[in-house]
Amino acid sequence: MTAHDTLERAGLSRGQFAGGTLAVRSPIDGSEIARVNETSPGDMARVIAAAKSAFRIWRDVPAPRRGELVRLFGEELRAAKAALGAVVTLEAGKIVSEGLGEVQEMIDICDFAVGLSRQLYGLTIASERPGHRMVETWQPLGPCAVISAFNFPVAVWAWNAALALVCGDPVIWKPSEKTPSSALAAMAVLERALKRFGPDAPQGLAQIVIGGAAIGEALVASKDIAIVSATGSTRMGAVVGPRVAERFGRALLELGGNNAMIVAPSADLDMAVRAILFSAVGTAGQRCTSLRRLIVHRSIRADLTRRLVKAYSSLAIGDPRDPKTLVGPLIDPAARERMGAALARAEAEGGRVHGGGAVVTGVPDGGAYVKPAIVEMPGQGGVVREETFAPILYTLGYDTLEEAIGLQNDVPQGLSSCIFTLDLREAETFLSAAGSDCGIANVNIGPSGAEIGGAFGGEKETGGGRESGSDAWKNYMRRQTSTVNYSASLPLAQGVRFDV
Numbered sequence: 001m002t003a004h005d006t007l008e009r010a011g012l013s014r015g016q017f018a019g020g021t022l023a024v025r026s027p028i029d030g031s032e033i034a035r036v037n038e039t040s041p042g043d044m045a046r047v048i049a050a051a052k053s054a055f056r057i058w059r060d061v062p063a064p065r066r067g068e069l070v071r072l073f074g075e076e077l078r079a080a081k082a083a084l085g086a087v088v089t090l091e092a093g094k095i096v097s098e099g100l101g102e103v104q105e106m107i108d109i110c111d112f113a114v115g116l117s118r119q120l121y122g123l124t125i126a127s128e129r130p131g132h133r134m135v136e137t138w139q140p141l142g143p144c145a146v147i148s149a150f151n152f153p154v155a156v157w158a159w160n161a162a163l164a165l166v167c168g169d170p171v172i173w174k175p176s177e178k179t180p181s182s183a184l185a186a187m188a189v190l191e192r193a194l195k196r197f198g199p200d201a202p203q204g205l206a207q208i209v210i211g212g213a214a215i216g217e218a219l220v221a222s223k224d225i226a227i228v229s230a231t232g233s234t235r236m237g238a239v240v241g242p243r244v245a246e247r248f249g250r251a252l253l254e255l256g257g258n259n260a261m262i263v264a265p266s267a268d269l270d271m272a273v274r275a276i277l278f279s280a281v282g283t284a285g286q287r288c289t290s291l292r293r294l295i296v297h298r299s300i301r302a303d304l305t306r307r308l309v310k311a312y313s314s315l316a317i318g319d320p321r322d323p324k325t326l327v328g329p330l331i332d333p334a335a336r337e338r339m340g341a342a343l344a345r346a347e348a349e350g351g352r353v354h355g356g357g358a359v360v361t362g363v364p365d366g367g368a369y370v371k372p373a374i375v376e377m378p379g380q381g382g383v384v385r386e387e388t389f390a391p392i393l394y395t396l397g398y399d400t401l402e403e404a405i406g407l408q409n410d411v412p413q414g415l416s417s418c419i420f421t422l423d424l425r426e427a428e429t430f431l432s433a434a435g436s437d438c439g440i441a442n443v444n445i446g447p448s449g450a451e452i453g454g455a456f457g458g459e460k461e462t463g464g465g466r467e468s469g470s471d472a473w474k475n476y477m478r479r480q481t482s483t484v485n486y487s488a489s490l491p492l493a494q495g496v497r498f499d500v
């Protein structure tokens with residue numbers, strides 16, 4: 001099937017992927033697969049105004065009715081799963097099951113959001129004054145901008161959009177400029193749901209804008225955008241966060257990670273090896289939750305390293321459309337160069353490198369295919385403290401659990417973490433206040449591949465945001481506290497007297 005067939009099967013018209021100004025390349029072989037129209041910066045005021053008008057209508061639509069739109073979206077996604085997953089594989093280079101898995105995440109969050117549309121609960125609070133009642137109500141917040149990264153080209157938008165829509169907020173999406181076709185295909189699915197939903201959905205309820213940082217900056221700067229949910233590098237978050245704060249907007253930041261696994265002496269090593277493989281080399285190391293640091297008890301370090309080096313040597317690397325492939329390409333040649341530079345630095349810092357380098361045979365020409373690398377490091381300095389978005393796994397040794405937790409926490413990022421142990425005391429210590437400082441802390445599971453039911457996000461330079469499940473929906477609403485006096489007197493709180 002040609003690239004154009006794949007795009008057409010996902011519901012895109014020729015006008016959407018041909019004749020535009022933004023050239024899109026497939027990481028599979030570097031070929032140009034589309035030319036997409038970019039949004040002109042001059043159009044952004046109109047787009048934002050449309051979202052603002054839509055908000056005035058959508059906020060009054062009852063939440064369970066808003067949920068019906070998301071239910072239809074979930075239905076359309078089920079029908080489009082294979083076609084949309086194939087575009088993700090083509091454009092982001094994910095293997096087939098991960099492309100499909102990404103669409104499954106979108107379906108899952110729709111199911112979650114539909115239930116949520118009848119559960120936007122507030123509290124009833126005991127008032128200190130007689131004849132008074134205090135309640136908390138969650139109200140729609142306003143237009144929500146979603147800025148997303150290339151590595152989850154469609155799911156991250158859905159995590160935000162499904163919740164924002166049931167919460168009463170219109171959505172403007174600025175996808176990564178590296179993956180606009182996946183975004184347009186996902187938007188086409190939502191448009192089918194909007195059509196079935198009918199006239200209760202106002203114009204401008206769900207919009208997409210295509211382009212780079214300048215288009216994103218227009219959303220970040222606008223006072224009419226109530227919440228900016230931005231997923232990407234810490235470098236991007238360091239620009240976006242302060243700009244949104246300057247205008248007292250709300251920012252939800254989902255930024256880089258530097259995720260670790262502690263492997264204790266009691267660990268089930270067979271299970272640990274499987275978890276390490278998926279989380280360190282899955283998605284070619286291009287997940288925010290990819291495993292980057294392995295902190296291994298010194299008594300088992302040599303054994304585990306030997307097993308991993310062996311397992312790495314038999315990984316199927318190549319065309320992500322081949323069902324046997326486990327490791328597809330990096331997003332572009334620049335990512336491969338960054339991986340090479342990080343390995344050279346690691347070596348200069350005393351690391352012993354296993355694997356790494358370009359794959360030269362059995363892969364499509366023109367793609368940035370790499371051999372995943374394991375690097376035994378003498379300590380956690382320099383390059384280990386940075387996120388390199390590629391399949392590099394640094395290993396470090398430890399003697400005491402305290403030392404291991406110290407290493408785990410001593411990096412600028414705080415997204416995901418885990419421990420492999422069969423010792424209850426170790427597991428609970430890792431999950432305690434004195435344990436992992438990350439937003440995600442797992443036991444006997446790798447750091448990547450979260451379910452949508454829990455809140456997702458991390459601390460420190462990961463940005464502090466939480467999206468997806470649990471009570472992350474509260475980000476998209478404003479909390480209103482109301483005190484109602486149904487008595488015939490007017491007592492003041494705290495016993496204050498103000499009689500005239």
Ligand code: NAD
Binds near residue numbers: 175211
């Ligand atoms: P990136 O930061 O280069 O780009 C992300 C998005 O931000 C793109 O849409 C880009 O156009 C936009 N952008 C860049 N500068 C901007 C600005 N000044 N104003 C507004 N928008 C701007 O990231 P990437 O290379 O696409 O993705 C990889 C990074 O994303 C990694 O660091 C990864 O860890 C992170 N990530 C984090 C999560 C998470 O949930 N924590 C999820 C996926 C990816």
